[in-house]
Amino acid sequence: MLIGKVVGSVVATRKDEKLEGRKLLVVQVHNHRNEPTEQYVVAADSVQAGIGDMVLYATGSSARQTHATENRPVDAVVMAVVDSWDLGGDNVYEKWSGR
Amino acid sequence: MLIGKVVGSVVATRKDEKLEGRKLLVVQVHNHRNEPTEQYVVAADSVQAGIGDMVLYATGSSARQTHATENRPVDAVVMAVVDSWDLGGDNVYEKWSGR
Amino acid sequence: MLIGKVVGSVVATRKDEKLEGRKLLVVQVHNHRNEPTEQYVVAADSVQAGIGDMVLYATGSSARQTHATENRPVDAVVMAVVDSWDLGGDNVYEKWSGR
Amino acid sequence: MLIGKVVGSVVATRKDEKLEGRKLLVVQVHNHRNEPTEQYVVAADSVQAGIGDMVLYATGSSARQTHATENRPVDAVVMAVVDSWDLGGDNVYEKWSGR
């Protein structure tokens, strides 16, 4: 999994029927030091994540292992909202710090 | 999933029998700010996308989760035509804007 | 899928038994403008492609969806010989043009 | 698989129910000469690895082949703690050397 920030969402009316009702989030990938990268992914939402949330996303067939995505043609899913992470004992991100 | 623009199509007469009748689109990948990149993919079409459409495509085993691609040797599928997306509250792409 | 040119083949006597009789092609990846890249892949052949042919190959579990590759330990398959493709209305490659 | 060092962990309260009780490690990828790279991955833990451990991780559907990760939406798993490895006859890493 990689960590990213939800920065937007995609609207698509004409789509495969299995995508009906799935929210599609634009996630900008951050590195382990919480610096934004140029990499992004569009991921289905399984945890009602919102704009600005730091999230974890899974890709490939693993992205179809949630109730929201089972058997659907999605190759990325947001399956957790990140509260915090640390590196070498230092807190890198803390959701409730207002950062 | 990633966002791309349909820029062409591929014709192949000699092919695996499971590819019969599948339209193969050349999709140029765009980044989340809607700038074209040098990356491209050839994807099977499941939503009758046309040249110039902005689309979402899925890769890997997830690309076989549409009726058009089930059990077929394709590792990428266009499964949605994008109407619009936004980043940080700003509209990045709007299909009907004539842009 | 990506487009590539068949530039060689690999011979291997000591191999997993499921690879017996599978032809292994060296494919050099081309970009969508038909320029060769530095990327290559070794792919099983399912369409009797030959040296010099422009082909489509699929990767991952999708590479096991042809009769030639089912349940075999191959992660790439050549599953179509390309006749032609176009970009923005212009013909980029035409098999029979002698190019 | 790739080799990496466990450098941190991620806390997430709001997550897919199948992630309950799974420890999520931040792993920094090392190259084969044991030099840290800029690449990282968040991986589920199946071997009770700790901070500072050199580990092997697997990705994709293979990451769901341990008891800790079966059918769960995780695309990376730490499935071994590395004791040592060698390159060209030279020991590159030795857990018990205090290095």
Place this chain on the structure above:
Amino acid sequence: MLIGKVVGSVVATRKDEKLEGRKLLVVQVHNHRNEPTEQYVVAADSVQAGIGDMVLYATGSSARQTHATENRPVDAVVMAVVDSWDLGGDNVYEKWSGR
């Protein structure tokens, strides 16, 4: 698949039980002209490959299609020892040439 050279092996005592008895090889990826790259992978062995052997390896779910790797948490397998390959009619590598 990609071609690589077996340059080492990894020892791990604490590991998922399904990895017991699997030899884990360090493989340095070579390009199609047989030049070593900076890319490497740790792969399970299914053909008793040895240090110095040029090999083919498969990744992803395809890596679990050998007897040695079925249902195991490995995402790469060495499934062939390369005897030779050619490019554009020229022999690039020949195992028995002493090169």
